[in-house]
Amino acid sequence: MGRERSVPTPSLKTTSSLLKIQILVVDDDSTSLAIVASMLKTYCPRGIYIYRLLTVRSPLDALLQLRLHQGFFDLVVTDLYMPVMNGIELQQQVNEEFNLPVVIMSSDDKKSVVMDCLESGASFYMMKPVNQNDLKNIWQCAVTSKQGKPSAIMEGIPSSGEKLPIEYINSSASVPQERRDVKGSTKKLKRKGNREDEDGTTTGPKKAKVVWTNSLHNRFLHAISHLGLDKSVPKKILEFMSVPGLTRENVASHLQKYRIFLKRVAEKGNSTIPKDSSEKDLRSTFANGLASMMLRSLEQQKQQRLPEFVSMQKMGAQIQPGRGETVSLSPDSPNFTSLNFPNHHQLPLPLDQQQIQTLPSPDKICNIPTASGIEDGVVAVNNSSPYLNNGQDNYVKTEMIGDGLGQKNFNAGDMLSGINGFINWNCNDFSSSVPSMGNGSFSNLVQTGSAIPEQFSASLTGANPESSSILPIAENQDGIGNGPEDMDFFNLISDGSTLDDILNYLQLNSDFDEILSHTKSPYQQQAAQVFRNSNFSASNSNQPKVSFSASNSYQAQVNNTPSSGLSDPNSYQQVQGGGGMNFNGNENLVDAYQPSFIQDPETILDPNLDGMYSADNATEGIQIQACGLAIQDWNDEFFNSLFDDDIF
DNA sequence: TCCCGAATAT
DNA sequence: TATATTCGGG
DSSP states (O other), rough: TTTOOOOOOSSSSOGGGEEEEEEEEOSOOHHHHHHHHHHHHHHHOOOEEEEEEESSSSSHHHHHHHHHHTTTTTTEEEEEEOOOOOOHHHHHHHHHHHHHOOEEEEEEOOEEOOOOOOOOTTTTEEEESSOHHHHHHHHHHHHHHHOOOOOGGSSSSTTTTTEEEEOEOTTTOOOOOOTTTGGGOOOOOOOOTOOOOTTTTSSSOOOOOOOOOHHHHHHHHHHHHHHHOGOOOHHHHHHHHTOOOHHHHHHHHHHHHHHHHHHHHHHHSSSSOOOHHHHHTTTTTHHHHHHHHHHHHHHHHHHHHHHHHHHHHHHHHHHHHHOTEOOOOTTTTOOOEEEEEOOTTOOOOOOSHHHHOOOOOOOOOOOOOOOEEOOOEEEEEEEEEESTTTTSEEEEEEEEOOSSSEEEOOOOGGSSHHHHOOEEEESSSOOOOOOOOOOOOOOOOEEEEOSSGGGOOOOSSSSOGGGGOOSSSSSOOOTTSSHHHHHHHHHHHHHOOHHHHHHHHHHHHHHOOOHHHHTTOOHHHHHHHHHHHHHEEEEETTEEEEEESSSEEEEEEEEEEEEESSTTTEEEEEEEEEEEEEEEOOOOOOSSOOOOOOOOOOTTTOOOOOOEEEEEEEOEEEEEEEEEEEEOOOOOHHHHHHGSSSSO
């Protein structure tokens, strides 16, 4: 029944010509996870075959999967804000261990956040809700990765000797160079659907089009920020980029386009041009790198021309994110550009002269400070970053639990959970507790009152304290995590709601016209089928069971909704795969980020697996709910059926 | 001769 | 549209 609409035969030749892509999606928010996964499947472009799409809700699970199956995945798509480990940290870990491109997504629209992600090496930053344009970038990252081009991952400024190849696509319409000079005569070569590129008139290497991937463009931006916008000429950029195969002409062409882009943006900053296609621009490659580039450029110019800067300030030509939108720098100076930033991108620019003078270089947030302690204690993290504190003390809150043995990672992501607060340092191992000084490398850590404050101490370490500074995003994270909305969705898909109900929910709660326009997609039908087939029951021995009768494998979330107050009603635990899974009723389900049971990925696609999730020894009163999301083996038929709509 | 960059072609 | 190519001029 998955094919009620007429499915014209796709214009695909054979499956073997498709690029098999395997993606790992990480998001602690189940709703978001489901949506992203769904969109990836729904909007898979021609030529790409999603061989496997694995979703996990914990970064640790993600790493586990990646380690278990090296070379298995081509791309990681991760949420930014997650407990234990945030998207940036995950990205860096993934880059380090697996050299895979990582796309970070978040509903956070702060420019500083976008910048942080990109500077830390993310291939792409994707705003939630995800749209089709973003997906294009995802696919490009995936394809680039699949083709084994390491340049899909771009880390910082190229060092000497480090070279990155460029990605090419074969230009099907490319004409041999020798022919091109005789322009008048090329007309006869012109064909409408010039499909055959095997004219082979030239034996030389085919002229390939340079594809300015994100990584390549990032390198381009790095070059410009290094050289300065005014001194950026094709040759110098080319040299700095140090990309084999890239020509000066390539750079010149790109530079031309880039300048046009800057100009257009600048014009928009001054005039009031209707935002017709602004959205598109914002999500463009250029816009993505803009924040980073501008910040570097500003930093550079600030150092070089501080007096000018200061006087400019006094003259009132301030660097002002005017209502968070416009950054105007002396428009008359060739060194400066007036740029308009979208309101969801905000540069952490200093506002007063003093800050400008002392502003350190914003480094990437790659350090994960650690600290150790023996006893319970409370310490405060003082953020002295001029980017954040606005002249006042700025505390960020986090909670950590020490193991009593000393080392405890302090994840940058932990710092995102609150604003003015303290770090609660708890020691679990009281038996071995010996009053002693904790030590570690918390950045900007300041001791404050606690039960046993004397036993804690922290020191500033690291060459650049800013490099491990507090993330400037200590705000609420509504919409992320297990909010009521998530439960609504959860309940919706758990109680056998119809597909229309689900889609209606999506429509009401998200901007998902795209999804709605594909309500009949086979994937969604399949998913809905799994929802309906979910059975929930509780045995008389208080052993709630959840069983699925799906013929394919799936992912399930087991929701713990106790009648007693033993655990968080909003908590749930994730299990994946077919087959049975047991968990203890007194297992701590409160933490939604417990290591999940994950079936061996090799068997995930086994279509014969029927799933049975059961809870043994469950605490009385606990009800178990579960829902399944189909993770279907995308056979050719199913895959091809998606190609009805020409999406890309 | 090099090479930049606007204009133009694909 | 994105990238390549051309071409006048510094």
